[in-house]
Amino acid sequence: MMRSREDLKARYRIFDKFAVKDQKNYYRRTVAENRRSAVQVNQLRATFALLSGLSAALAGLLSQIWDGSSVGAFVQFLAVMAVVMPAVGAIFNTLADLYQWDKLTSIYDSALENMEAADALSPSDKITENDLYEARLHAFAEGALMVMNDETAQWGQSIRTPDQIEAFVTRQAERASRLRDDLDRTDDSDRADDSDGDGGTS
């Protein structure tokens, strides 16, 4: 079905604004947001690692140079902090693995560059031949859709459950299972003891 030049021009405007420009805008914002998130979480991670080391070092120092009774409570507090801080820091480590901000930044950065390349194929109003204008419009739009398709495929491949979470869940499931087995064994031996006792009294 052949389209008029006026029709093609209107369709180009819509596609350019709502597909290409909007998508470029999305990539730009996502890259900026991911970078900011990565920086913030990295700062938190480093801060907790520093506090953890400082707490342990300070607790060691104070317990060596002062009499235990005067700073005892403070040293205990520092010892607790030296335990708590790495655990909190580990949350931020896993969070960065879960969200994969750095990896997504590189995917969207590259998609933005490719979208700019697709955008460069946009048809000019100065093209007088209708067929050529339509061919340029199709090349431009197909290129932009291809970039979106590739970006979605790469994004899909990058989403993985962090290994440390999978390992943790497996460990805890084994622990719970062992606990159930222990309880079953205790029940069995109790029943055996009971039946021995009954046999003796009857």
Add this chain to the structure above:
Amino acid sequence: MTNDQAITVEQTDDGADEQPVTQQGGGFRERWPMWLKKMPQPRFPQQPKKDFQLLPKQELDKLLDADDIDPAAAQRIRDDITYMDYELLRLFRERDFYAKYHQNRYRIYQITYMGLAALATLFGSFLALSLNGDESLVPLWAFGETAVALLTTYVAALSSREPPLPLWLENRRRAEYLRREYFRYIANLSPYDLSKTPAEREMKLSKRAADINRGNYVDSEENE
């Protein structure tokens, strides 16, 4: 030839500060640090936004009512948009909503595991400290470790029904296909440009949208 020659400066502006068109919209957790904005929502909406449009009406009208746009061409595009609202956009809204819904679920579970892992580390460390100090607390920390193991198993059992990760990825994949199909139809790309009549073009869209929605990409861009 460049974009600048084709359309005016105002139209070529990428609008880098504009909020991209999404169902969530702007203003969400506005004053929060960026990484916290990305955290899952405990209360997620139960329904997709029924009035969501990929082409916001106000901006669309501004563009189509421009002096250099032929009113007949503008009307044909409006007809296309009206037709797609039921045949495609309705499916896109659902897929996009369920992708976000399962993404939210997935992240809630993962962050719960992270919290439990931190607790397990803490209880383990305190248990080790107590063995060298106040041994009366040892049973308490051991109980804490056991409770974490049981809670983790409980959460894992909850998440095993309708596992959120594959549902998130599959719904997102279909939603993005549908979005691209929407723009394929608007730009009248292949296979729509080959239709002989408007009715044939519409029927082609309905079939392709329904196929994509059920995860059948045989006749979609993947194989063309």
